[in-house]
Amino acid sequence: MKKILVVGGAGYIGSHMVKMLLQKQHHVVILDDLSSGHRDAVLGGDFILGSLADTALLNGLFAEHHFDGVMHFASFIQVGESMLNPGSYYRNNVTNTLNLLETMVNHKVLTFLFSSTAAIFGEPLYTPINEIHPKNPINPYGRSKLMVEEILADFDRAYGLKSICLRYFNAAGADAEGQLGERHDPETHLIPLVLQAAAGMRPYITVFGQDYDTPDGTCIRDYIHVEDLCQAHLLAIEKLWDGAPRGVYNLGNGEGFSVREVIDAAREVTGREIPVQYGARREGDPARLVADSGLARIQLGWQSKYPEIEKIIEHAWRWILHGSKHDS
Incomplete structure (x- = not known):
């Protein structure tokens, strides 16, 4: 049993991670300022309300606990x-x-997992995108994540802080047991938006652009089940505890689904009509974003438990119908 600090553990991915760590009998401490997370999404562990901006709080936390590792969400x-x-x-x-x-360095806690993003790559030069694809982020979000990746490389060299960066493509789905799900405000992710339209919570789903260079003209994205993401985190931190060097891994299904395919799959899963309106392309939306996750499979021993888009949607739909009543 290890003691792990999960920063952002009340958020979408963080709360699923906390649940999985507790199931593995780890001692989990959660730090979250609840700016976008939900206190009732934390299903156990020790919850601390606070921000990473509060260095006095951080120093007190690390003085009180001897953490075996930190996960950042x-x-x-x-x-x-x-x-x-x-x-x-x-x-x-x-x-x-x-x-x-x-x-962490001051308190000699030198194991760190970082949630990075496919946004560090910018407009893809090729797909599927592997780890050595050029990094040219086109927005401050992507640049901020790339900056942290570079800081982590420097901290490894200077202080021996070992880290793994997991670059998500499109996190999706919900806890298979129906306890947790996606509760962003505002919601911007395609699958929950589509399912909200299916549930009558919004009048229609807007499809931005239908003239992309893809088989059906709509953007193709790589959706990865949130539990598969968490499983990759678990494998990654275990690798670091076993002495593995710093690493970076792309995480996706390796298979893309178009916006139209997602909507069709949602109609099939829900048995409901989903009204669609078409809008203009959004600036900065590449036609195709698909991950090459081969390195994670080889080096972490990771594989997707829920690769099917229908299963991802089924779990998200169960949450929309039954779980998201927590959310006002």
Whole structure:
């Protein structure tokens, strides 16, 4: 049994991670400021309300607990918002993460897992995207994540802080047992938006662009089940405990689904009509974003438990119908 600090553990992915760690009998401490997380999504462990901006709180936390590792899920994640308010993204995603890393080094906690993103790559030069694809982020969100990846490389060289960065493509789905799900406000992710339209919670789903260079003209994205993401985190931190070096891994299904395919699958799963309106392309939306996750499979021993888009949607739909009543 290890003691793990999960920062952002009340959020979408963080709360699923906390549940999985508790199931593995680890001692979990959760730090979250609840700016976008939900207290009732934390299903156990020791919850502390606070921010990475509070260095006194961090020092007290690390003085009180001897952590075996830290998992970071506390970044701001909205691309559009990062364009409008870059300062808050650099402050939270870079400066606050630096506060955490310096506290870890000072207290000799040298195992760190970081939630990175496919946004570090920018417009893809080829797909599927592997780890050595050029990094050219096109928004402050992606740049902030790439900055942290570079900081982690420097902290490894200087202080021996070992880290693994997991670059998500499109996290989706919900806890298979129906206890947890996606509760963003505002919601910007395709699958919950489509299912909200199916549930009558919004009048229609808007499809942005239908003239992309894809088989049906709509954007193709790589959706990975949130539990598969958490499983990759578990494998990654175990590798670091076993002495593995710093690493970076792309995480996706390796198979893309178009917006139209997602909507059709949602109609099939829900048995409901889903009204669609078509809008213009959004600036910065690549036609195709698909991960090459071969390195994670080889080096971490990871494989997707729920690769089918229908299963991802089924779990998310169960949450929309039954679980998200928590959310007002």
